[in-house]
Amino acid sequence: ISSWVISFCSSSQVTRSPLFPLSVGASSLQIYSGCHSTLNRIEEKAMDECEDDPKEFVKLTYEKLSVDYISELVTSPSCGAVSLFIGTTRNNFEGKKVVWLEYEAYAPMAETEIKKICRAVRQKWLTVKHIAVHHRLGLVPVTEASVVIAISSPHRNEALESLKYCLDTLKAKVPIWKKEIYEKEEYSWKENKECPWATHN
C-alpha cells in the first residue's frame, strides 16, 4: 500500500463510498493513484458545479506532496492571498542525526479532527475561501514535506492568521504519530509535544 491516497473534499458532490478500510467514517471520499498533475486539479474542480464555492481539501497520503499542486487547489479568482506552510524533515533532533521521519495515523480520527479545524477556521475568519491540509504518511526523508497547509482569502491578514491557527491546532489535536529514525539505527516514537496525551505533560 505505497500508492493510495485518501482525499476528503467537503463541498464536492461525491457520494459516500467507504471503499478503503482506513477511511471508514469519511463523509465523502476520493481515491487517487496517479501523480499530482494539473489534470488532476482540473478534473477535481470540474467535479464541482460551482467552482469558487469555499472548499476543503484534506488528504492523508503515502505519496510525495506537491507544493505547486496544493497552492493551485486553493487559488481562487476572488482571492488576492494564499498562505502556505510546509513542514519538512529536519536532519537533527537533540544533537542526534535524523535520516528519516516516519508518520502513522488512524486515518478516520485524523480526518475528523482536521475537518473540525477547518470548521473552526471558517468560524473565526469569515472571508477564508479554500483550505487544503495534506499530510504525508510513512517514511519522509530529510528536506521532504510531511505536511502542507494552504489557505486562500481575498486579503492577506486572514490568510496568514488562519494559517497559524490551523497549524498550531493540527499539531495539538490531530492524532498523527512521528518516529524519528537516527543515523545509528536508533529510533524514537513521538507525539507532538503540544498534544494533551503527550507523555511529558
Next chain:
Amino acid sequence: ISSWVISFCSSSQVTRSPLFPLSVGASSLQIYSGCHSTLNRIEEKAMDECEDDPKEFVKLTYEKLSVDYISELVTSPSCGAVSLFIGTTRNNFEGKKVVWLEYEAYAPMAETEIKKICRAVRQKWLTVKHIAVHHRLGLVPVTEASVVIAISSPHRNEALESLKYCLDTLKAKVPIWKKEIYEKEEYSWKENKECPWATHN
C-alpha cells in the same frame, strides 16, 4: 524585454557585474533566461561552496513565478519549517471587474529596500535560514502570482512570524507600482496604501 530576470543572492560568490542597466547598484548579479527548473536550482546551489549558509534570493522578473521552485530555494536540511505567501491578482476591486494587474518598479531601489527587509528579518529572528522574495513585473492575469515570499527556519514560529513582517514591510516600503486594468478598458495606478508616499495619507 519579456524574458529577462534579475536575481540577487547576497551570500553567493558571484563577482560584481552590473551587466543590465536596470540592475546598477546590485552588489551581486545573476541573469537567467531559462525556465525555473530543478536544474537551475542545482546549478545555483552548486555555485555556493557552503550550501546551507543563510541566503537571500531576491528577484524581479517578467516571467511567471513558480511556487515549487521558490519553496525549493529556501528548503534546508537543518530546517523543519517553510512559510510561504503568494500574492495573486484578484478579479475585483471596489465593485469593478479587474482583468489584469500591471506592476512597474525602479529595480535598483526596489532591490535595495528588499535587501534591507531581509537584514531586518535576520536581526529580529536569529534562526531564520533562507529568505526568497520574488516579485513579478508587467502584466499579471487573474489568479496568477505577483509576489512570492518564502522563509525557512528550524521551527515553525520564526518562519510564520518573519513571513508576516517581511510581507507587511514589503507592502509599506518597497517602491513597486500597481496598475489595475478593468474589464471596461479603464485603469488606475496605485501605490500600496501603506506606503508613506501614498496620496491619501
